[in-house]
Amino acid sequence: xxNLLKITLLLFFPLAISAQETINLxxxxxxxxxxxxxxxxxxxxxxxxxxNWFYQSFLSGYKPQIRLDATLPDFNRSVDRVxxxxxxxxxxxxxLFNSAGLSISQNVTQTGGRVFxxxxxxxxxxxxxxxxxxxxxxxxxxxxFEQPLFGYNALKWNK
Numbered sequence: 001x002x003n004l005l006k007i008t009l010l011l012f013f014p015l016a017i018s019a020q021e022t023i024n025l026x027x028x029x030x031x032x033x034x035x036x037x038x039x040x041x042x043x044x045x046x047x048x049x050x051x052n053w054f055y056q057s058f059l060s061g062y063k064p065q066i067r068l069d070a071t072l073p074d075f076n077r078s079v080d081r082v083x084x085x086x087x088x089x090x091x092x093x094x095x096l097f098n099s100a101g102l103s104i105s106q107n108v109t110q111t112g113g114r115v116f117x118x119x120x121x122x123x124x125x126x127x128x129x130x131x132x133x134x135x136x137x138x139x140x141x142x143x144x145f146e147q148p149l150f151g152y153n154a155l156k157w158n159k
Contacts, residue, residue, distance in 0.1 A: 061155070062107060069101040069120075082130065093129035098122070101139075112153030114146045 025033070035041050074097040082089050103118035122137040 058158070062109065062159075064104060064106045067103045067105070069099075069103075071097065071099045073098050080129065091129050094127040095129070096125040096127070107155055109153075109155045109159060112148060112151075112155050115144075116146065117141060117143045 075095075076097065077092075077094045080091050080093045082091055099120065099122040101118060101120035103116055105114050105116035107114050118139070119141050120139040124135045124137070126132050126135070
């Protein structure tokens with residue numbers, strides 16, 4: 001009775017049984033798939049990318065460097081003690097300080113030194129206190145050469 005029930009169910013409710021798709025590949029395609037999807041291949045690609053960026057970082061030490069420094073705005077409120085001939089006086093002082101500087105430098109591999117040129121502009125606004133007003137300080141251009149006297153030349157040794 002049980003067998004008859006199974007046979008009846010199979011005849012009236014056919015199951016859709018299908019095999020997996022078959023893919024026809026030749027040897028070169030199999031090798032290409034194995035190489036592209038293998039964990040060792042992915043690790044090697046990542047390692048190559050990391051070493052390439054490490055090398056680019058190393059080369060950047062031998063290229064000119066541009067640097068921008070800024071202090072935007074530095075607000076200060078303080079009580080200053082000023083010694084006057086008539087005695088000690090306290091002043092409330094409120095000021096605002098801004099500065100911006102630009103520099104370019106190039107490492108010199110042969111000596112381990114650095115050639116640079118820079119410029120800077122500063123502005124001080126004093127709102128309250130004995131010397132109210134605006135003051136500007138500037139360094140139109142500064143050109144120089146920095147050379148370490150004692151120590152080894154890391155730029156030359158790394159190359």
